[in-house]
Amino acid sequence: MATLRNKFVPLGAAVAALALLSSLAPAPRVVHAQAAPTATAAPAAATPVNSCLDCHSSLPEPYGVTQDKFSQDIHSQKGLTCTSCHGGDNTSYDPTVAMSPAKGWKNFKDRKSIPQMCGSCHGNPTFMKQYDPGLRTDQLAQYHTSVHGKRLAAGDTKVAVCIDCHSVHDIRPPSDPHSTVYPLNIATTCSRCHSDAAYMKDYKIPTNQFANYNTSVHHDAMVNHGDLSAPTCTTCHGNHGAAPPGVDKVENVCANCHVFQAQMYEKSTHNKAFADRGLPGCVVCHSNHGIHMPSDAMLGTGPEGVCMRCHAPGDHCDRARVRIQNGLSQLDDSITAADKELRLAEDSGMEVSEARLAQDQAKDSLTKARVTIHSYQAALVENDIAAGMKIANKDLQAGKDAMVERDHRRIGLGISIFAIVIVLVGFWLYIRNKHY
Amino acid sequence: MCQCAEKQPHDETTRRRVMEAFLGGGILATLASFLYPVIRFMIPPPVADLGGSEVVAAKAADMKPNSGKIFRFGSRPGLLIMTADGTYKALSATCTHLGCTVQYRPDMHEVWCACHNGTYDVNGRNISGPPPRPLDAYDVHLRGDDIVVSRKQEG
Amino acid sequence: MSVFTAIYRWIDDRLHLDDILEFLRHKVVPIHSLSYWYFFGGMTLLLFIIQVITGILLLLYYHAGASEAFESVQYIMTQVQFGWLIRSIHSWSANLMILTAFAHMFSVVFLKAYRKPREMTWVSGMLLLFLVMGFGFSGYLLPWNTLAFFATKVGTEMAGQVPIVGHPLMVFLRGGDEVTGATLTRFFGFHVAVLPGIVTVLIAIHLFLVLRQGMSVPPKVELEWEAHPESRKEMRFFPNFALRETMAWYVVIGILGALAAIFPWNLGVKADPFISAPAGIKPEWYFLFMFQTLKLIPSKVWFIDGEVLGILGCSLVALLWTLLPFFEGDKPSNTKRWITGVSIFALFYMIGMTIYGYLAK
Numbered sequence: 001m002a003t004l005r006n007k008f009v010p011l012g013a014a015v016a017a018l019a020l021l022s023s024l025a026p027a028p029r030v031v032h033a034q035a036a037p038t039a040t041a042a043p044a045a046a047t048p049v050n051s052c053l054d055c056h057s058s059l060p061e062p063y064g065v066t067q068d069k070f071s072q073d074i075h076s077q078k079g080l081t082c083t084s085c086h087g088g089d090n091t092s093y094d095p096t097v098a099m100s101p102a103k104g105w106k107n108f109k110d111r112k113s114i115p116q117m118c119g120s121c122h123g124n125p126t127f128m129k130q131y132d133p134g135l136r137t138d139q140l141a142q143y144h145t146s147v148h149g150k151r152l153a154a155g156d157t158k159v160a161v162c163i164d165c166h167s168v169h170d171i172r173p174p175s176d177p178h179s180t181v182y183p184l185n186i187a188t189t190c191s192r193c194h195s196d197a198a199y200m201k202d203y204k205i206p207t208n209q210f211a212n213y214n215t216s217v218h219h220d221a222m223v224n225h226g227d228l229s230a231p232t233c234t235t236c237h238g239n240h241g242a243a244p245p246g247v248d249k250v251e252n253v254c255a256n257c258h259v260f261q262a263q264m265y266e267k268s269t270h271n272k273a274f275a276d277r278g279l280p281g282c283v284v285c286h287s288n289h290g291i292h293m294p295s296d297a298m299l300g301t302g303p304e305g306v307c308m309r310c311h312a313p314g315d316h317c318d319r320a321r322v323r324i325q326n327g328l329s330q331l332d333d334s335i336t337a338a339d340k341e342l343r344l345a346e347d348s349g350m351e352v353s354e355a356r357l358a359q360d361q362a363k364d365s366l367t368k369a370r371v372t373i374h375s376y377q378a379a380l381v382e383n384d385i386a387a388g389m390k391i392a393n394k395d396l397q398a399g400k401d402a403m404v405e406r407d408h409r410r411i412g413l414g415i416s417i418f419a420i421v422i423v424l425v426g427f428w429l430y431i432r433n434k435h436y
Numbered sequence: 437m438c439q440c441a442e443k444q445p446h447d448e449t450t451r452r453r454v455m456e457a458f459l460g461g462g463i464l465a466t467l468a469s470f471l472y473p474v475i476r477f478m479i480p481p482p483v484a485d486l487g488g489s490e491v492v493a494a495k496a497a498d499m500k501p502n503s504g505k506i507f508r509f510g511s512r513p514g515l516l517i518m519t520a521d522g523t524y525k526a527l528s529a530t531c532t533h534l535g536c537t538v539q540y541r542p543d544m545h546e547v548w549c550a551c552h553n554g555t556y557d558v559n560g561r562n563i564s565g566p567p568p569r570p571l572d573a574y575d576v577h578l579r580g581d582d583i584v585v586s587r588k589q590e591g
Numbered sequence: 592m593s594v595f596t597a598i599y600r601w602i603d604d605r606l607h608l609d610d611i612l613e614f615l616r617h618k619v620v621p622i623h624s625l626s627y628w629y630f631f632g633g634m635t636l637l638l639f640i641i642q643v644i645t646g647i648l649l650l651l652y653y654h655a656g657a658s659e660a661f662e663s664v665q666y667i668m669t670q671v672q673f674g675w676l677i678r679s680i681h682s683w684s685a686n687l688m689i690l691t692a693f694a695h696m697f698s699v700v701f702l703k704a705y706r707k708p709r710e711m712t713w714v715s716g717m718l719l720l721f722l723v724m725g726f727g728f729s730g731y732l733l734p735w736n737t738l739a740f741f742a743t744k745v746g747t748e749m750a751g752q753v754p755i756v757g758h759p760l761m762v763f764l765r766g767g768d769e770v771t772g773a774t775l776t777r778f779f780g781f782h783v784a785v786l787p788g789i790v791t792v793l794i795a796i797h798l799f800l801v802l803r804q805g806m807s808v809p810p811k812v813e814l815e816w817e818a819h820p821e822s823r824k825e826m827r828f829f830p831n832f833a834l835r836e837t838m839a840w841y842v843v844i845g846i847l848g849a850l851a852a853i854f855p856w857n858l859g860v861k862a863d864p865f866i867s868a869p870a871g872i873k874p875e876w877y878f879l880f881m882f883q884t885l886k887l888i889p890s891k892v893w894f895i896d897g898e899v900l901g902i903l904g905c906s907l908v909a910l911l912w913t914l915l916p917f918f919e920g921d922k923p924s925n926t927k928r929w930i931t932g933v934s935i936f937a938l939f940y941m942i943g944m945t946i947y948g949y950l951a952k
Contacts, residue, residue: 227533227534227566227568228568229533229552229565229566229567230566256553257552257553257565258553259553353511354508356511357508357512360537364536364537367536367551368550415469416466416469419462419465419466419469420462420466422461423458423459423462423463423465423466424462425458425462426455426456426457426458426459426460426461426462429455429459433455
């Protein structure tokens with residue numbers, strides 16, 4: 001993802017070389033010009049003479065653009081061509097004419113003008129309506145509010161502009177799995193700069209976000225479980241208006257999905273405590289990029305414990321923590337015990353699907369209790385735990401009842417077998433008696 | 437057994453009676469133990485649940501307008517909704533995102549999943565949040581006082 | 592005059608039962624060291640009667656249809672009083688019946704009871720054996736769980752491998768190209784109507800032949816009795832042998848009840864046609880020896896497809912086995928010993944392959 005700036009010299013040389021070649025060999029040019037219509041006439045009339053592609057398809061990267069590549073670009077599919085963005089004249093094979101500033105040709109080597117250029121169409125609702133009325137047209141405005149936009153305005157051309165994220169000449173819609181901004185690909189796209197320590201040297205921000213994100217439960221949901229609704233970089237940071245949410249706004253971002261946790265947190269003591277100290281809410285305990293599946297160990301005193309990072313042992317909060325932790329493990333154990341009993345019953349051939357279904361509700365209560373942790377009030381957590389315990393105990397009882405029923409069956413069987421034995425004895429005696 | 441001539445007739449009778457008791461009593465007992473389960477089996481159980489295709493979700497008297505009720509349908513939960521204008525809707529209550537049990541929100545007049553803030557309309561269509569697919573919808577009929585939910589007929 | 596006598600008189604006045612009763616009174620059963628094997632035919636019949644009774648009871652609650660079958664069996668197991676018992680008896684009795692049927696068949700082979708004049712009894716018995724396995728195959732699908740679904744898929748697939756008629760046969764069995772709810776409906780029809788009808792007729796023929804011809808005696812015992820007529824031992828069927836057989840039947844019922852109560856049949860997981868087959872799908876144990884044999888045949892033998900060869904081979908063996916009596920003449924010959932040898936091999940092969948198939952992944 002090197003900047004075009006560095007390739008300026010070779011670009012100039014290539015252009016000069018081309019100009020030289022074109023002046024030396026008019027004949028091949030004519031032949032080429034004659035060949036071009038037949039080559040392009042075969043497909044639909046939508047591909048007219050395009051001198052840009054004809055030359056640039058044989059150039060090396062980054063000037064090389066083949067018909068094949070460009071045909072995958074959404075703009076090409078909508079009938080736009082090189083001159084739509086670059087200006088110039090695509091009917092002439094003379095570079096000085098084709099790439100003449102007088103004909104409006106722009107090369108975007110300074111990068112700074114790219115957002116403006118893209119925005120000239122994409123920011124125009126009337127214009128965009130003829131292509132896709134549903135598309136947003138505020139990307140440029142958003143971009144101006146972003147860190148990238150602001151820095152670009154201040155003269156930093158190292159930051160991302162439209163083509164860095166969306167690619168160029170083969171731009172695909174975000175819904176296309178091959179697009180650089182398809183949800184599964186977004187983190188990789190951002191990481192091209194943000195994980196490059198050398199590139200990011202001057203910015204004094206970490207470059208481990210991508211690595212951390214890849215260990216997260218959100219990444220796992222997306223990649224391993226195919227859940228495209230799971231958050232990626234742009235979900236929390238925005239896409240065109242990309243900026244960190246701000247320390248005091250973090251929980252708003254998380255709240256979009258994790259509603260209950262955020263509501264409880266908002267009403268809790270931690271909200272003000274963290275805000276006053278400039279601490280970033282949810283991130284304090286859950287991290288920002290490397291968010292892992294939470295566990296009850298986070299309430300403990302081991303390496304995963306988060307409470308004791310701030311709280312003193314023995315204080316009011318520590319005692320609340322212990323209550324919550326104990327309650328959760330009690331419910332967890334009860335559910336496991338009920339599962340075990342039900343399993344035992346099932347293995348003995350008893351049917352306990354009703355209780356199994358109720359176990360799901362008990363597990364829901366446990367989940368709810370874990371959500372209620374964010375109120376930081378042990379009493380509230382204990383309410384949810386009590387509800388779950390009721391169900392788990394009922395299920396345990398159901399399992400035990402099933403085992404009792406099983407025993408009844410065995411007793412019934414025993415009685416039948418006893419009766420059969422009596423009959424057999426009776427038959428035997430009868431046969432003996434009658435000398436049969 | 438050939439000492440019969442020496443035995444008293446009294447012993448003979450006792451022996452025969454014992455044998456008859458064993459045989460007759462035994463046969464009766466075994467027949468009873470065979471017939472008892474068969475007869476109990478033939479008596480229909482109180483819950484005339486007709487397999488997994490149909491279930492009585494609730495009684496009409498129990499449902500109020502703009503409310504929802506979770507019921508068991510086969511081995512999964514279902515959600516019965518009575519909308520504000522009095523129509524019944526029945527949906528699968530398993531969220532299509534990660535499988536949590538959804539609920540009806542009277543304040544939103546929509547179906548909501550607490551796990552990740554997914555929302556569906558009362559017809560099951562996923563309208564916001566992570567759920568990728570609508571909820572399965574079921575047919576609802578009133579039969580007397582029973583609200584009966586059944587699976588949609590396969591085409 | 593007791594009630595029984597009165598009833599007998601009434602029927603006798605109309606049907607003249609004398610000759611039938613005379614015939615029955617004179618029925619005898621040869622007694623020798625191997626007489627206990629005579630029980631197996633009757634046990635198979637008992638188990639069949641139990642199947643009919645429990646099957647009819649299950650019919651009161653079972654729904655045959657892809658969306659209802661599993662749930663209806665679940666309903667029987669959980670909601671219906673003693674439903675678990677009736678269903679478990681039906682499943683266990685099915686397996687025991689196939690076991691006793693095979694034991695009966697092999698005892699007939701080793702006791703050489705298939706010889707002239709009992710060829711028809713043997714052939715009707717073999718047909719009954721095939722139909723009983725058909726009962727097992729069709730009945731196994733009815734609870735519509737995952738194991739049954741895939742076992743049916745594999746089994747009908749093999750039927751489709753038969754040359755020429757294979758594909759139409761498979762489509763006929765499946766009610767389509769794939770195993771679907773249509774297969775379930777069809778198998779249900781086979782299981783409760785078609786097969787019971789045919790089997791009842793065949794049992795009637797089989798029993799008639801046995802009654803008419805009496806019990807056969809193994810060759811060695813035959814020779815012994817011809818040489819020493821006084822060593823001949825026989826027992827009247829009514830009531831002597833009948834009483835003993837009733838005792839045996841009670842034992843079978845007791846075993847059946849114990850199995851049903853201590854090892855109830857499980858429900859499994861409802862079939863989902865769209866998931867991929869779980870690893871290690873196997874048919875029921877009575878098909879295992881064939882299944883394992885097919886697995887061992889290389890995929891290509893010469894130019895013939897291995898599976899086709901296997902199926903044709905099995906079919907040929909079944910046909911030859913059915914025609915067994917016609918290979919053996921009246922006179923003692925090498926064929927007799929050869930047949931005994933083959934039979935011993937067959938028995939051990941089947942047992943060995945079944946164990947192998949059970950243990951293999």
